[in-house]
Amino acid sequence: QVQLQESGPGLVKPSQTLSLTCTVSGGSISSGGYYWSWIRQHPGKGLEWIGYIYYSGSTYYNPSLKSRVTISVDTSKNQFSLKLSSVTAADTAVYYCARTYSDHLMYYFDYWGQGTLVTVSS
Amino acid sequence: QSVLTQPPSVSAAPGQKVTISCSGSSSNIGNNYVSWYQQLPGTAPKLLIYENNKRPSGIPDRFSGSKSGTSATLGITGLQTGDEADYYCGTWDSSPRYVFGTGTKVTVL
Numbered sequence: 638q639v640q641l642q643e644s645g646p647g648l649v650k651p652s653q654t655l656s657l658t659c660t661v662s663g664g665s666i667s668s669g670g671y672y673w674s675w676i677r678q679h680p681g682k683g684l685e686w687i688g689y690i691y692y693s694g695s696t697y698y699n700p701s702l703k704s705r706v707t708i709s710v711d712t713s714k715n716q717f718s719l720k721l722s723s724v725t726a727a728d729t730a731v732y733y734c735a736r737t738y739s740d741h742l743m744y745y746f747d748y749w750g751q752g753t754l755v756t757v758s759s
Numbered sequence: 760q761s762v763l764t765q766p767p768s769v770s771a772a773p774g775q776k777v778t779i780s781c782s783g784s785s786s787n788i789g790n791n792y793v794s795w796y797q798q799l800p801g802t803a804p805k806l807l808i809y810e811n812n813k814r815p816s817g818i819p820d821r822f823s824g825s826k827s828g829t830s831a832t833l834g835i836t837g838l839q840t841g842d843e844a845d846y847y848c849g850t851w852d853s854s855p856r857y858v859f860g861t862g863t864k865v866t867v868l
Contacts, residue, residue, distance in 0.1 A: 683860070683861055684804065684849075684859040684862075686857040686858070699856045700855070700856060701856070733804070738809070742790065742791045742792055743791070743792040743810055744791070744792075744857055745792075745849070746794075746796070746804070746806060746849075747806045749803040749804055749805070750803065751802075751803050752803050
């Protein structure tokens, strides 16, 4: 059973960089076949896809966040990470990592982490 | 602002059926498969339906999905109190990005 666990600071100051890591267990990121996504949910709101990465390092980002987002992968630790720069209060959200199936015309998230709340405040 | 529109809420008595619509366009639903997610209060979303109408292992057949043109529908039969949750549709959009629906709260009366 694949499990994902987010970790990182729960409080980030405005203008700083938000950094989160997702640790995957029960399966290897390097085995391929899946992408690895970050998704966020503003308090009381809907879901927003941030971007995903393949084990090879290939990435794809939501155009609305692309200028501030970097997703990276560390296959030796079976982890992938999110960096979001120049944060504001609008980036306060629960951040989820998720395993992503991506194929021609088909995309879905079959395993999710429990989520971690990141608050942007001074 | 999501490009996939869902009703804010639906409700029904235990044992009854509810349907949740997800309206999009040719830029998203019209040309891609749809998936559905259930988010119980205080928990992470969970995959309910993928490829329009397929259920992952462990998802009861009370949950069903369909797609027609630029809209998709999630059906829940034999409604249970444990089904009270937020439900989201999702698909790839040509913007290009993955997009989720606005979400629908299911209430069991």
